Every structure is written in structure tokens, then in C-alpha cells.
Amino acid sequence: MDADGEEEFRQFVQARWHSLVRTAFLLTGDQGRAEDLVQTVLVRVHRRWQHVSHSGSPYAYTRAALANESASWWRRRRVAETLGEVPAHADRAHGDAYAAYDTRDEVARAVLALPPRMRAVVVLRYFDDLSEADTAEALGMSTGSVKSQASRGLDRLRTVLQQTQGTPERSLS
Structure with a gap:
């Protein structure tokens, strides 16, 4: 070069x-x-x-x-x-200055619990903000596979985060 x-x-x-x-x-x-x-x-x-x-x-x-x-x-x-057990933070005060850091840690742990391909889809699609087509191209898979992996990944993240929070109304979109 x-x-x-x-x-x-x-x-x-x-x-x-x-x-x-x-x-x-x-x-x-x-x-x-x-x-x-x-x-x-x-x-x-x-x-x-x-x-x-x-x-x-x-x-x-x-x-x-x-x-x-x-x-x-x-x-x-x-x-x-295997990741250690994620502690529940049900007793957090509403004005907790560290709540955002705790939430970010919980999301990161939940993402790491996903299978590798699903994790790659979720990271590229939602953290790196790639389109479905760009994610599919980057991973060498179809757009339909990206859509299904992203949907399943978000469902798993939602479930894990609801369990750690103890609140069924928490949503992840």
C-alpha cells in the first residue's frame, strides 16, 4: 500500500x-x-x-x-x-441518580444473554441504528431473517428486563 x-x-x-x-x-x-x-x-x-x-x-x-x-x-x-444473576432493583427510589446506569447495565447483560446471531442483529439494528436491509447485508442474511431475529431478540430482552424489574408493564421498543 x-x-x-x-x-x-x-x-x-x-x-x-x-x-x-x-x-x-x-x-x-x-x-x-x-x-x-x-x-x-x-x-x-x-x-x-x-x-x-x-x-x-x-x-x-x-x-x-x-x-x-x-x-x-x-x-x-x-x-x-454464564453471566452472574442480575440483581432486581425493585426498591429503587424514583429520583435515583444511578438508575440510568443500572438500566444500561441490565440492558447490556440482557443483550449478552442472546444467542450470537440474534445479538449481532439487535446490536447492528438498534444500537448502531442500521436499517433492516443494511443489517441483512452486513450479516449476509435475508431481510426476513433480520426482521424475525430482531423481533425474537426484542421479545427476549423484554422478558428478561421485565423479570429483573419485577414490573410487567415495562416495554422495550
Whole structure:
């Protein structure tokens, strides 16, 4: 790769590092694994940078590679990790300053409990705000599969969050 390509790639990494790590964290549930995942994917993207940079959106390509590599890691993993029990926060005060952080933690734990492919759909569709078509393209699946996986994923998240909150009226949309 020429010097201009190297500089362009460096600028891309600087501009997109944090958003890529955030997406990877939501896919893996671990900051260290997320950074490893991003670095692994960026090595592959770097090798194909001339093609990637001229094919449309390098960010979309890299994000899709993240989701696919994350799914591959999950497939290769033989021993399943289990999350600790999520404590119920039924006694929270209405004006609790930490309630938003607790809720974010509960949502993150619930997302991590989803199967890998469903988690990838939910993360790309709702956290990265991709359209159904873009999510389908990124994951190499049909739009119908994205719709069904997203629907099932939201149902599971709703159920888990209702159980941790102890309130049947909580909704997740």
C-alpha cells in the first residue's frame, strides 16, 4: 500500500476506533475481547484497504466484518460462559441518580444473554441504528431473517428486563 493509503487508513482508524470498540463490546460483553476483535478485524481491513476504501463505505464494511468475526468467535468457543444473576432493583427510589446506569447495565447483560446471531442483529439494528436491509447485508442474511431475529431478540430482552424489574408493564421498543 502506498503512503497515501496508509495515511487514509490511519485517519479512518482514528475517526472510527471508539464506535467500532463500542459495537464490539456490545457483541462480546468484554472490553478486552472487544478491543482484540477490533484489532483482528482492522488487520484484515488493512490488508484489503485499497479495495475497501474504494468500494463505498469502509465503516460499513468494517462493522460487518466485526459482526461476522464475532459470530465466528462464538461458533469456535466450546465452553459457554454464564453471566452472574442480575440483581432486581425493585426498591429503587424514583429520583435515583444511578438508575440510568443500572438500566444500561441490565440492558447490556440482557443483550449478552442472546444467542450470537440474534445479538449481532439487535446490536447492528438498534444500537448502531442500521436499517433492516443494511443489517441483512452486513450479516449476509435475508431481510426476513433480520426482521424475525430482531423481533425474537426484542421479545427476549423484554422478558428478561421485565423479570429483573419485577414490573410487567415495562416495554422495550
